[in-house]
Amino acid sequence: MTGAPGVELASHPGMARTVREIMNREVLTLRPDMALHDANHLLRSFGVGAAPVVADDGKPLGVLSVRDSLDLEGRATDRMTRPALCISSSALVEDAARRLAETNVHHLVVVDSSGCTVGMLSSLDLLRALLGMPTPHPQTFPHWDEATDACWTDDRPLDQENAARAPGGPGVVALVASHVGEPDAIVWAEACGDLRSRAAEMAADPMHQEPALVQVLARRGMRFRVASIVDEAKRTRTLALLQDRLDHLPPPGGS
Numbered sequence: 001m002t003g004a005p006g007v008e009l010a011s012h013p014g015m016a017r018t019v020r021e022i023m024n025r026e027v028l029t030l031r032p033d034m035a036l037h038d039a040n041h042l043l044r045s046f047g048v049g050a051a052p053v054v055a056d057d058g059k060p061l062g063v064l065s066v067r068d069s070l071d072l073e074g075r076a077t078d079r080m081t082r083p084a085l086c087i088s089s090s091a092l093v094e095d096a097a098r099r100l101a102e103t104n105v106h107h108l109v110v111v112d113s114s115g116c117t118v119g120m121l122s123s124l125d126l127l128r129a130l131l132g133m134p135t136p137h138p139q140t141f142p143h144w145d146e147a148t149d150a151c152w153t154d155d156r157p158l159d160q161e162n163a164a165r166a167p168g169g170p171g172v173v174a175l176v177a178s179h180v181g182e183p184d185a186i187v188w189a190e191a192c193g194d195l196r197s198r199a200a201e202m203a204a205d206p207m208h209q210e211p212a213l214v215q216v217l218a219r220r221g222m223r224f225r226v227a228s229i230v231d232e233a234k235r236t237r238t239l240a241l242l243q244d245r246l247d248h249l250p251p252p253g254g255s
Contacts, residue, residue: 019096020089022129023110023119029054030064032077039076040069051120052109053080058116060084060109084109089118097126147245150227150238158222163199171195171228172238175202175216188216189242191235195226 028051030039043051043066050065053076062080069079087096087108096108100123110119145152155176156162166173173195175188192198202209202224206217216222229235 017093017129018089019087019091019093019110019119019121022093022125023089023121024125025119027052027117027120029117030076032061032075032080034076036069036074036076036079037072039064040066040072043069048120049122050107052084052117053077054117060086060111060117063107063109065107081105086111086115087121088113093126093129096121097130100126148227148238148241149234150229152225152227155223155225158199158203158217158224160200160203162224163196163203166196166199166224166226167228168194168196169228170230170232170235171226172235172242173198173202173224173226174242176223176225177219177221186242186245187219188213189239191229191239195228199224199226 028042028046028048030042030051030053032053032055034053039051043049043064050063050068052060053062053064054060060083061077062082062084064076064080068081069076071079085099085103085105085108087099087110089110089112099108100106106123108121109117110121112118150172152174153166156165158175170191170193172189172191174186177185177187190198202213202217207214209217227238229238
């Protein structure tokens with residue numbers, strides 16, 4: 001086995017999923033006075049189908065899609081769909097799905113309690129949530145997690161094909177359990193010298209790991225995420241943050 005000793009994180013029961021848990025937080029926003037040509041270029045460059053048009057205070061004015069911007073003449077405010085269809089970040093997934101179905105649109109702008117834009121939600125995000133699948137992030141947006149002070153990849157099934165897609169080099173690898181109706185829970189994390197080879201090792205030889213990890217890998221539907229961290233001190237700090245999260249979780253069945 002390679003890498004530093006792992007940290008086993010217990011899963012814990014959660015509430016029904018909310019929009020906050022599944023929305024894409026990496027939001028591309030457009031200015032109302034932006035030229036349609038520039039807006040179209042941004043949308044295509046970042047690989048997103050639509051983006052909110054926001055005022056200076058962060059509140060959404062409308063939504064501009066790639067299709068809306070095909071004309072390439074005028075400004076974003078001229079072609080955007082208005083008003084922006086919004087949903088609170090605290091709303092339940094079922095409520096968001098009902099809103100999309102009733103309005104026949106494919107995207108909702110997610111807002112906080114003050115009405116400012118904090119995310120985007122698509123019909124595919126909702127479908128994945130209802131199936132218990134993780135929400136991927138656009139590859140052009142780094143998925144920064146403030147709680148662990150690290151940039152993580154999307155969750156992927158732990159198998160050889162997906163392990164080969166992990167970045168090489170040192171960092172932290174985390175195993176994630178996902179169950180319908182419950183928030184994803186990190187159940188194992190460790191620092192290692194090469195993320196790709198470590199993920200491949202876990203996927204190919206799950207029975208020849210340390211005993212605690214063998215139990216984790218025996219669970220069905222295990223997924224993994226990795227954070228590339230070259231600096232050893234930062235790897236240690238990120239792992240310590242995950243350990244602290246474990247220390248402050250209630251025991252299984254506790255409140």
